Amino acid sequence: MNNIVTIAAADIYAAHDLAMITPIASDTALTERALTNVFCFTNRDDQTGAAIARYLYDVMGKRRAVLIETETMYGHSMACAFSRAFLSSDLWPRLFRCLPQAPICSPPRQ
Structure with missing residues (x-):
């Protein structure tokens, strides 16, 4: 399901x-x-999004990201999870989100 x-x-x-x-x-x-x-039997989206953001930053040395989100519940959930993790680091404002009709995610939890 x-x-x-x-x-x-x-x-x-x-x-x-x-x-x-x-x-x-x-x-x-x-x-x-x-x-x-x-x-x-799978990781939560917030854990997966954070792991991807950390991998990009720590292992691959990436300091910018373009986020392309699919128009599904899963796509939105993963995009929000990645965005929160990415934006909670020192990488903001170098995240560019590509899906104009998508609702804005909640800000990162402090």
Whole structure:
């Protein structure tokens, strides 16, 4: 199941005391709910986005990024996670985001 379907189904599964095992749902909107019946087998988007940002900066020595976001829930979640991690470093304002109709992500958590 993708993130949208998984998030919608999680409450129904929980209400009926059924386990939900998802190999691909990674949106923090699911994992932060802390439902005891949901088991995810992949990294959260915020962890993946931060790992990519750190790899670009620390290993590859990149100091600028162009972010192209797909128009899906996953694309938006990953773009926001990467943006937060990238912008929380000293790299701001060298991030250029390419998807004019996308909503602006929340600022990085302090």
